[in-house]
Amino acid sequence: MSDLQVFLPDESRRELAEGATAGDLAASVGARLAREAVAARVNGELLDLSVALRDGDHVAIVTGESDDGRDVIRHSTAHVMAQAVTRLWPGAHLAIGPSVRDGFYYDFALPGGAHFSDDDLERITTEMRSIIAEDQPFARVELSLEEGRELFALQPFKREILEALSTTPTDEDLAESGASVVTAYSNSESFVDLCRGPHVPSTARLGHFTLTRVAGAYWRGDERRPQLQRIYGTAWESAAALNSYLDQLAEAERRDHRRLGHEMDLFSFPSEVGPGLAVFHPRGGVMRRALEEHSRQRHERSGYEFVYSPHISRAELFETSGHLTWFPERMFPPMTLDEGQRYYLKPMNCPFHVLIYRSRPRSYRELPLRLFEFGSVYRFEMSGALQGLTRVRGMTQDDAHIFCTRAQMSEELARTLQFVLDLLRDFGLEDFYLELSTRPGAKAVGSDEEWSEAEAILARVARDAGLELVLDPGGGAFYGPKISVQARDAIGRTHQISTIQLDFQTPKNFDISYVSALNERECPIMIHRALFGSVERFLAILIEHYAGNLPTWLCPEQVRVLGVRDDHDDFAHAVAERLRQSGIRVTVEAANEPLGARIRRAKVEKIPYVVVVGDDDVAQDTLGVNARGSNDPQRGVPVGEFLDRVAREVASHSLPEAS
């Protein structure tokens, strides 16, 4: 007898008995699906498999191999972790335990203010394994608010969540269900957790997880509220998926620019200088110079003019610009000089560029005026936020400020965006999307009309660029909205690189103007833009993108010449000199070790070309070429031919051809 009809994603119908659940549906489709099912999407909503279906429902069975499925697995694993922690630390308070990208976490407050240590992860893991082995069902319970308050009387964070739900029923689902029903999941008689769900049907569906680290986290992310103990983990639908994720992590670690930067002798952070302050070594210096020089040339060709400004300034400048109002805590404390004058290290270049603009009257004929500077800025980042070259206290921005009229603004933005993308492509980044950050709630200055206009223009320019556009509501700076260019690197991570910001405010703060064609005094618009973000961070991204195997034009050492025996060393030096005269960065390593050992060293150092010269080469003016990434060296290549090849590659910014 079948008195219930549901629709599958392919619109086919399925007859089921009255009272059938999503789990029953999965079973009716096939044993394999039933085995792999973790949840169901019913009429678009992600629900437990135990949900009773109604006539006419559209149902998609969710398996572990989907994003939805992994979310459910991770969320359920977090739940199991909470149960394990509760068993090991009776009286622990539970906060929240969501799934996050690639994993999950759960926040706890342990009795007596105890902390987790790394060793605890193993104990918790063991406890979790036994909970999973117990094959506990995740039983959904619906409660009234009052019942919820009673059930979680001893859980202050859960209570706070309940109170928040009762006073702000903003969530649509809750509004629909009357805002008075909350749900909990009970795994066993001894463990119940307030949770929206859905969950896998039973703990036995879990198991491919690893607890990764312990951390502190403030309740609700607010440093004025209690600090909780957080445990992060990752969980997947299969052992293979888990291992592949762990391999990815290992690959990211191999590419880490801090490790490579040290190994390749590019830069360091001497503790004598201070945290977050890097020094560049000669090899890193070569790389940096090549990058900056290329950027300079591109800017020159694109109509930018080059300016310079000092690293410190009187407080007045940053009072006018608003920096001291909006983020004084991010600036280094001032030094007070004679007569009580306060001087600050500059956190941004824009105020200086505005003063350059203001140094004399400007005509509309000069606009757009594009001022560029490799400007070093200093920001007092929280010590815990510092991270290699990507988050530092001293950095150099490839910063420019464009002053233009309102009428020019749209075209100038489009042009700037195109320029950004072209330049990034020169460095081998190809995969982009754009993010539009709009008005931040409280901190924004300026009128609503200005903001709407600016946001609309940016949105149009972004759309016209033909790239994927993601919205970041409220992510703009206090003075204007921005477009940021996000780039995906070789292992699929995304980095925010360039930003283009519109600013109506600073020109007003500094009261700058130009004389229009109608001989009237007008206020220009300012566009802030940094393409690399900071030179340091961009280098870090490139190092990781290429795993240290940089394109030849950026390599500190492009060619290393090795003589087979030491009586070939003179010829090796002669070859090197010819390459050097063509602008190639080349060294010679003398033949006092076996050739294989010297080749190995050069390979380990990621030199693009190892050149070997022996008897035949001396006789015929040729060389042997062993390119990076190749195990198949070429012999008898004419010196001139090799020289052209490297020169061509440098000019085209490409990687060595692994022939």
Added chain:
RNA sequence: GCCUGGGUAGCUCAGUCGGUAGAGCAACGCAUUCGUAAUGCGUAGGUCAGGAGUUCGAAUCUCCUCCCAGGCUCCA
């Protein structure tokens, strides 16, 4: 800033119960002269991050400071 973990030779790491500081690689020296990913022998290298304390004696135990790594609302 706060939480957890860490800091031993240039690098990667060992160092037991508190009892004279260890290895491999790198560096340097000598020998070796070799055609595409590790030649042999030898030498040198240390305020065990820094400071204070406990102790007959501290890399090791205690406290303080510095630095590094991960984390600090992708919401029940």
